[in-house]
Amino acid sequence: MSRTVVVGSGISGLTVAALLAKAGRQVLVLEKKPLAGGALHRFKRRKIPFDVGFHYTGNLGPGDITRRLWRYLGVEPLVAITPFPRDGHDHLQIHGRAQPVQASFSYPRLTAHLKEQFPAEQGAIDRYFAVIQEICAQIPFYNLDLPLTPFLQGMASRHLPLAAFLDSLTSNQELQAVFALPTFLYGVPVSRARLDVHAMVAHSYYMGAYTVAGGGQAIVDAHLKILARYGAEVRTSAAVEAIVDDGRRVSGVLVDGEFIAGTDLIFTGHPTAMIDLVNRDFFRPAYTSRLRELENTMSMYALFGRLPAGAAQEALQWRNYYSLPPGPAEFHDFMGCSPAQRQLMMSSPGARDSQSLSAGGEGVILLAPAHWQEMARFHDSTPRNRSAAYGAFKEEVAARMIDHAARTWGAAYGAMEPLAVGTPLTFRDELSAPQGSCYGAMYCLGQYNPGVRTRLPGLWLSGQSTLMTGVVGAALGALVTAGEMTGLEGLWEEVRQCP
Template sequence: MIQSYKKQPVLAQKYDTIIIGSGIGSLATAAILAKEGQKVLVLERHYIAGGFTHVFKRKGFEWDVGIHYIGEVQRENSIIKKIFNYISDNQLKWADMGEVYDKVVIGKKEYNFVKGVQNFKDTLTGHFPEEKEAIIAYVDLVFAAVKTSKGFYMDKALSPLLSKLFGRKFRKAFYKFSDKTTYEVLSSITQNKTLIKVLSAQYGDYGLPPKQSSFVMHAAVARHYFSGGSFPVGGSSVIAASLDKVIEKAGGTILISAEVDKIIVEKNKATGVQMKDGKQFSTKNIISGAGIMTTYDHLLPQKTVQKHQLKKQLQKVKRSVSHACLYIGLEGSPETLQLPKTNYWIYPEHLDHDTAIDEYVKDLDADFPVVYISFPSAKDPDWSNRYPGKSTIDIITLLPYAPFDKWSNSQWMKRDEAYTALKEKIAQRLLKELYKHIPQAEGKITHYELSTPLTTKHFVNYKEGEIYGVDHSPKRFRQRFLQPRTPIQNFYLTGQDIVTAGVAAALFSGVITSAALTKKNLIKKILKA
């Protein structure tokens, strides 16, 4: 049964644009198009809208599944802040996490990432005084790489003719950085293995370790947080709720429990969608935010896929990593339990990031290559108004899909004892890691549950439970087909696959896709607003 994001949907006879999926890329696209006067229908197969920005509730708690911190929203002149303000009609409020946004723990040593570029440099120089010049060079390279991305992403919104005329120039400077791995760049400025390990400690935010990831992906994340981290006041669900109002104001609707079976294509023109229950919607434009692999493998007619050789495109990219997340509920307020706002990034002492992952993929009993601990209830100043006397913690680690493939045909919440036992084993290991760093949590936990790659597959509809869509290797950024336009008339893509990983990048994809569809300079309009 199709349901609305609101309990009583008011469906229009016809929509200007239909968007498949309700992740932040889709919702941002929908809100921007709504502000352009379009009536938009967003179709979400899950029973909650928001993609990785949604929350789930259980046992009297609430957990954010994807948003752990957002950068750039404390700076009034930042593009990210202006886009969020624009698409939400200034309804979103953000809570600053404080001076230290990330704490890197390697063995018994801790390294704080402190907000403010000079503070960041000074703090790291305090740990590595002999590496002062390398740290300065690193920050300069991060800014230089990010600066080149403006032209690269602008090219994605250009018409094919303009891209042919000017695109090469826009992309050239970007490729100088994107073609290099994070390790190549870092090892060119320092030979200090520990410093390299610390500087690349946020690789979990995009899924690939230094010897595999493109430096532009690393630089985008590092730069994003130089001004600190923030959390949405009221929790992640306020994002979809705020954007829903903007979409609805223009006559649009977000439908949940609304699974698209296929996109209808006639004479190479997208004309509508057919739902799982057989109902059809016709429209002028269709946008998929379901991920390029899901879209080409399952949603488009196979004749269309074969005609444009779209499967050959998919062979040029790989799926990103899958993960596990342990969602924990505790008795006691964040203040009572003295939970920090700072994120913890915990690593094994004697292995570099790449080697740690290699050993872990071969043997799940090996040391976790990374353990990320987030304290969402401590970050949200409104939390205790909604859940007095309670707290939550999220613990994330990488978890390959292959060991879970044997259960791929089983149902969510109805899998066998072997699956439950494996989950419990991983959960207990993560709890042990938590107690090392937050000992006061022991004895206060009243509920915990572990998501696996199969959980992500079930809710996000990614084949192998990948969290970041297409992976972020140097090769990925050379693929010109990762853009809003497709060879099919009136059919577009949005979401992290056409930009990069993360909420801010997916948010920006909404601007790029809307600009490509409307043929307007929407970023200029947003910045002016």
């Protein structure tokens, strides 16, 4: 039987591999890092678990499409999906505003709270939520009665600017900041953001937020079990160095000089990285330069720290904290602006399951937008030869973030002990993410992300840059890729009918 090779073992690679293996294909997953999981990998410091790329997600409620997908694959019984409780919320501290805003994961509760907080803006609030819901009623991933093909074909034509929409609703900068908050979850500055993409991401969180016991790692482990059940193989420490063709179509890959045969290949890393692996004669120069010039989502500074036991357990368990400037967030314009003016997110995914509560201290993650150019003097370094200056830079970053957290949310957070610090270089080197981008290529005004088909027969794309970002976006992108390979509407029918 001919073999299908999947490059990358993040949620995209695991999902597309599981779908194809379930469909009867012989599947081999190749992952360059020693452990599978990509951004979903969970690591430990002083026994405290930390998630890299999974803090919370929407779309895992009963009947939601990602839940159906997990049920279809057999993943659902292997993971404990936990909804945030009724009082769980995003806690927004807008600079200069006395009252925090509680952004609940519920349309009715969020609407009621915003109307209390912004009594003069009732019309803007109603209109914002009505438009988001109208858009999502036309998206098959939310309205399961719809076919997928027309939606996917129309994606390129729906570029309406989010910023103009927000301006049409209100001039209240604090309310605009609340509406714009989900841009942080797909990494596009408001001036570049598309209304349809915003709606797609925001709606999922306004419908409900979820976590999985054991974090992103539990999602990975469940997929690995399913792959084993379907007879698929996963090889780690296997970096694909070249995609080989026989002059007509893909014939395999090179890993450490070894040829591994495969007649179909799905590349789930960043699309720009694919270009250097193939025989470019198959592609038009315009396609090659389009992929090379894709603009990327923001990068981040990430601090993985520890608070003394009991310091903030309750506060952190079912809330994410955001400190943000009023007005739309311009992640890419903060070069030179004071760190205190940047957004900061504080979250503790590990506090949401029993594993970490017994670890003697609380794990806290701080995330702040970072720009690739801020790291210019360290770009040439690798994890093996980082300089002392880089170490000092990371210490400075950590101190700034802790200071910001303590000033915003209380002195107790000043006692945070940094256990690890990530920078754009970390994301570049650990996730193979160009410019350390956290969510891949931007879905934004004026940019057309590549589709899953390529002109090299047998070569397909998947991953967070091909349909949508985030755990849900990447998993659904994998569904689209597997569907394009095996029959899109047939697979869509099977998954959406899965009760």
